Amino acid sequence: MSKILITGGAGFIGSNLVDYFLEKNHTIVCLDNLSTGFEHNIKQHFNNPNFTFIKSDIRDLEACKNAVAGCDYVLHEAALGSVPRSIEDPATTNEVNIGGFLNMIIAARDAKVKRFVYAASSSTYGDSKKLPKVENEIGKPLSPYAITKYVDELYADVFSKTYGMQCIGLRYFNVFGRRQTPDGAYAAVIPLWVKELINHRSPKINGDGSYSRDFTFIENVIQANELALFATEKQISQGQKVYSKLIGKEDLYTPNSTFFSEVFNVAFGGNTNLIQLFEALRDNLARFDNKIKKIEAVFGPFRAGDIPHSQASIKKAEIILKYKPKFDAREGFEKVAEWYYENLK
Ligand SMILES: NC(=O)c1ccc[n+]([C@@H]2O[C@H](COP(=O)([O-])OP(=O)(O)OC[C@H]3O[C@@H](n4cnc5c(N)ncnc54)[C@H](O)[C@@H]3O)[C@@H](O)[C@H]2O)c1
Known part of the structure; x- marks a missing residue:
């Protein structure tokens, strides 16, 4: 069993991940400042010895380092997640989504975690009109939020190459499910x-x-996170080879599988x-x-x-991660x- 840090674990997606991985007997550390998440999403676990909640902010590097100490994996979900919010207040979105991301990936690097899996976004496709969306063909960002999510991918890529990390970004497409809040100015x-x-x-x-939209049920997102955490290096390397051939980009395939940075669409494909x-x-x-x-x-x-x-095209996740979404939107x-x-x- 592994010890997993879930940032943003009191939020909609994060708290569903917390429930799932605790149920699977992993040990979970949840780091969240409760800015858009809620204690009531996680309080059912407060007596579970396998669960630790740290109320702290990812803009604080020391807090990130304390939270990740001794963890095997990171699922980085914490971010300010609304396009309209980022248009109204781009500076704060930037601080949390880029500054906080950078802190977390530095802390993960220093703690030598096995893999850093993070929430990326379909907003990275920006003004690209191409359908379905394929990972290696993006447009220009259409909002400050989209910029932050793309910059995170760039950082993950550079950290993987420079420090030998394994990073996987999951570009979520319009996720829905229990605990998504209808309140506030930025509700989905x-x-x-x-x-x-x-x-x-x-x-x-x-x-x-x-x-x-390609509305994506939370259960499919949980599956993608589990696969991204635990897919073996060999499986990823073999899948990369098959996929890069399929899209005619064999130059994207690097046979060194001990470190990599990949992004995957996480959707149903509908x-x-x-x-x-x-x-x-x-x-x-x-x-x-x-x-x-x-x-x-x-x-x-x-x-x-x-x-x-x-x-989304979900071919890449299907081939490399063996992702098979179980639920269509309906x-x-x-x-x-x-x-x-x-x-x-
Ligand atoms: N919901 C979607 O459809 C969707 C789509 C694409 C990407 N994403 C990404 O998935 C992730 C989770 O989104 P969500 O829908 O669950 O949103 P959410 O707002 O419910 O969850 C985000 C969590 O992060 C926490 N957080 C925010 N700022 C923080 C900070 N500075 N320090 C510590 N914790 C902080 C919040 O309190 C909250 O619990 C985000 O990274 C978001 O950008 C979501």
Whole structure:
């Protein structure tokens, strides 16, 4: 069993990872400053001897070093995760997402962890119109948030080459599931709409509803993190060889597998437009409250900066990590609907 530091472990994705890896009998250290995460997401583990919570900030290098001491692996999830927030306050997003990332990867390097796995983002595709999104073809960032997530990838790449680290970035695509909060100015669309529906209000769709996303159920994200942590060097090296040949980029393949830096799309590989999303949420919630069935969405103007479509190719993760997402978006909504209904009222 391993000792894993999960930064941002009190947040939506991080706390789901904490639950999963504790259940698998690993020892977990959670570092979180509770700025957008919540103690109630992790307090069920406070009496578990395999769990330690450190309330601290990744902008503090010493705190990162203390947290990672004795850990085998890092899952770095802590960040300020909203595009609109980064537009309003780019400096703080930069401090946390780049400065904090740099602290954490320095601390991980010094602690000689076996692997540094971090939350990257589909926002790195920026203004690229190409669909589906393939890891080695990105556009220009469209927000300060997207810049920070791309800079993290660059740092991981340089740290791997310069200090011989194993780094894996997981570019999450619109993740949803339990514990995603509907509150605050920067809430993601799914919990926001769910809260509206449960309260018999009409969710507002920005634009005509045709924009689409590759909505990714949290269980698929957990699977990708586990594979990224524990895929053997041999498996990664062999997979890199096959994948680089497949995309005609054999020059990207370096047979030295003791250190590497890779990024992978983590998604289902599907696309759901906003009208389909609205209908799926409404129909699933109507199982618990009949009145929800009659609610219609209202439409507003398109939001500046929103890209029309985002869909991932998951070939690279399939080939190298053996990633096989179990739930498409519809199955994910079905699975999480009851939790939404009970918790987002
Ligand atoms: N949710 C998505 O769809 C999505 C998509 C792409 C990438 N990501 C990335 O995944 C990661 C997790 O996102 P999430 O959706 O769970 O968000 P979240 O806000 O629920 O979780 C982030 C956690 O990091 C903590 N944190 C923030 N600043 C910190 C700091 N300075 N020091 C210590 N802890 C700090 C927060 O308190 C919170 O618990 C982030 O890196 C985010 O950028 C998320």
